[in-house]
Amino acid sequence: MGKRRTGTPTLEEVAAHAGVGRGTVSRVINNAAGVKESTRRTVQQAIEELGYVPNLAARSLAGRRADAVALVLTEPDWRQFAEPFFSEIVRSLGDALVDTGMQLLLTLVRSEGERQRFLEYARGGRVDGILLISVHAGDRLPDMLAEARLPTVLLGRRSGDEYVSYVDADNAGGARTAVAHLLERGRKTIATITGPLDMYAAQSRLRGYQDALALAGLRGTRSLVAEGDFTEESGRRAMAELLERHPEIDGVLAASDTTAVGALHALRAAGRRVPEDVAVIGFDDFPLAQSTKPRLTTVRQPLEEIGRAMVRLLIEEMEEPAVAWRHVILRTELVVRESS
Amino acid sequence: MGKRRTGTPTLEEVAAHAGVGRGTVSRVINNAAGVKESTRRTVQQAIEELGYVPNLAARSLAGRRADAVALVLTEPDWRQFAEPFFSEIVRSLGDALVDTGMQLLLTLVRSEGERQRFLEYARGGRVDGILLISVHAGDRLPDMLAEARLPTVLLGRRSGDEYVSYVDADNAGGARTAVAHLLERGRKTIATITGPLDMYAAQSRLRGYQDALALAGLRGTRSLVAEGDFTEESGRRAMAELLERHPEIDGVLAASDTTAVGALHALRAAGRRVPEDVAVIGFDDFPLAQSTKPRLTTVRQPLEEIGRAMVRLLIEEMEEPAVAWRHVILRTELVVRESS
């Protein structure tokens, strides 16, 4: 047995095989300009023949970049992960990242230990930037990342004075519009089913609901508000409670489409017709909203745009890190269907 | 402005600051033996003071390992991802990996382009091994990874003569036991709701069902079999169909707990009592199975063990790659509750 070959050939070997210098091969694989077309072809053929694949560790080390970004899920309750929101947002981020040439890595951070491990991973330079979703109010991870000067973008914010860069939807505005729409259609007693109130998005939607009522000169009642957690089951439970407390309810704003579906079930079980007796509005405009019976009026969150904006912000952060906090609030839009 | 400092200090700087050599610092951060306790403390303090974090690219390059493994999801239909199976398996893999010191990275591979990109990522040495879940029969990715000599372990197999290393549950055996149990309790007409039949796991469960009937001297009828896709909705639909075709059904084996829940709904809607009129058995034993009404009899898949076995196999593959295909079939177990 001769000299033991390592699995993959190196750039040096490709260069030798093609009869050119290292630099030229490097230029070819990076699609850099300044290589004669004929040379480029020779090199490409050598790469082909040898089955060369660049060593990414070496590339990272020399180039001081990882060509990867992490999408961190901090949701300690895994069940939430089953909600369509996650799959939709992951899809949209994936699409937005495709033509940056960066690899998207999902990472779960559930415990303090994992938080620490991830921080080391990121500080160790394995990713160029970090996207965080489903951050709860008390989560310190964004601060830790910001302190380490790592380009970071949140989806949503932890509070009204979030500083770390984020992209968010105009939750309050969306809720306001939805409630205004219900009032316009003559609904008198409008309830709301919120999301978990330790999340700012849920708070904002609740505030929008309250603002719209106030704007119309109505006083909201605490008992017209029921807290849910974005799940269908919580929507069902909350709606049942609300109906018991206020049988006269004729309009409901749910904090998510999933919750709205639960509310729809509860209303049906209670013998109420939608929208004749009670109008229902959801939030998100997931595909789900089009397959309910009746089809759901809902506040559309532009997930596609959110994904794109997050990636754009992240790239800005990577290009000039630590010069500014960047915030983008995307407009929401009421999509009127049959349930209102 | 003096010399521009790079973000993180290097090992060299730590060594200088602690007044020791590079080698010693390396030994300390890798917890290697052969460092005097007092020296170790000095170095640790220097690390602390400088806020040193090892550069992982350099470590990978020099050490020829990435300390990371990828968990690849090839499910083109993202909705499947919402099923509890995924979150459970991810949790169990995460737990099993914790004390190997390796980072778990989830990656989505939906299109051919992403398949190619991931292959380059893996061949580029960014991960030491690959775990694949939800592989469909026709997926070529496992072959591509195997050809590239990358340590790979599948959860489940693509066919009866899968060669790439895998961990699987004894699906056929579990189904057989479940059906035998129903027969023992005097059920006469036993139907089954399968998973998507392009997945071997679903085929195996169906085969177990058929075998058990054959063993009891019964002939299975094609019309007692309805295909689902592991979702609740498909369970509901399939059950309704089955009842229509065979009103005399008194026992059902569903291909997953989720499917069984759908079947339960359909049965209730049809006015059948469970288990008095119809016995229902699920498959998986997810937490879900304990919160149905009645609590679900089900075939337990040892997810915890599956996760551990996958990680163990992967480590074996990494230690001595390409010497053998390793297969582990884990025993399943019937958990009798109230629905049978």
Next chain:
DNA sequence: CGCTCTCCTGGGAGCGCTCCCGGCGCGCCC
């Protein structure tokens, strides 16, 4: 007191890239 053996420690030699500088050849202009 000298010699060996053990325990620690320092640092050279890479790992496989990218970056960049210097040089070569050729075409064009005066």
Next chain:
DNA sequence: GGGCGCGCCGGGAGCGCTCCCAGGAGAGCG
């Protein structure tokens, strides 16, 4: 014909680690 500029190309100098070998300092023993 000489000079200049431009388009290509080669390869040195790192990037920040790990691996490993050589060597110093003690300890123990004859």
